[in-house]
Amino acid sequence: MYAKCGNVLSGRLVFAEMGERDLFTWNSMISGYISNGLLDSAVQLFGDMKRVGVRADALTFTSVLSACHHSGLVEEGIKLFESMTGEYGFVPTMEHYSCIVNMLARVGRLEAAINFIHQMPLEPDKSVWGALLAACLDQQNVEVGKLAAEKLIHLEPERAGHYVALSNIYAEAGRWDDAVKARKEMERRGSVKPSGQSWITFGN
Known part of the structure; x- marks a missing residue:
């Protein structure tokens, strides 16, 4: 609620004061950062989430890949995408593939984007x-x-x-x-x- 109103600081304070956080809470805070343009904070929070042992889901990856795309963190985004199938065992959706194409194309790597599209299952x-x-x-x-x-x-x-x-x-x-x-x-x-x-x- 706070993040959607643009008051990310209050949202973060509520998040920090929680005694227990589930996946939904982490996803809400990550998407709150992204919707307010705090993309680096979203990527950093994903790292914190991983360190405390909370397992990401497909929605988490969609949010973080979007943050990497808008921040120009191409290599970071590609590593995250690869970890989806390798480390987490997820089957990427079309939305995840679209994030990578967007990420590569926006930084001028059009040939890499086309090659990626041709390799899509x-x-x-x-x-x-x-x-x-x-x-x-x-x-x-x-x-x-x-x-x-x-x-x-x-x-x-x-x-x-x-x-x-x-x-x-x-x-x-x-x-x-x-x-x-x-x-x-x-x-x-x-x-x-x-x-x-x-x-x-x-x-x-």
Whole structure:
């Protein structure tokens, strides 16, 4: 409750004063740190949790991998991911795979991200390809961005946003003909990008 209100210090004081902490408590404190941008504290708390003998679950790893991704702690994140199967015996979910792809792609290691995707035992879904596409938009990598966008279009042909993203990648690279083709393909399929909306409150 305290963490969700932005008062992480009070949440940490309650956590510190507890005589006994279960897995749910540790996960709550870790996610509280992450939701307030205290990513290093979240990773450190995971280490404390391990030292006192509390066994992490899949949710713990999702949170800590997310913290590693946002903090740029790539090697730390990869080690954690490997420990899931080796030390803890968990079967990673698509969410865990997506975290690693996001982590690698965001620091510019796009080739490593693609190799990781090809080695996945699961068929990559929209979260994996979406993570790769978002990184390519930031880094203006046309070829990898094209691959990710085409995979997303195959998975969700009705989503206009994928065509728009592909068009934007081409436009950033000065490939205007390809950018126009992507927009026309969107129109041909009848996909429409929803307009943004704003809400106000008037008179309660």
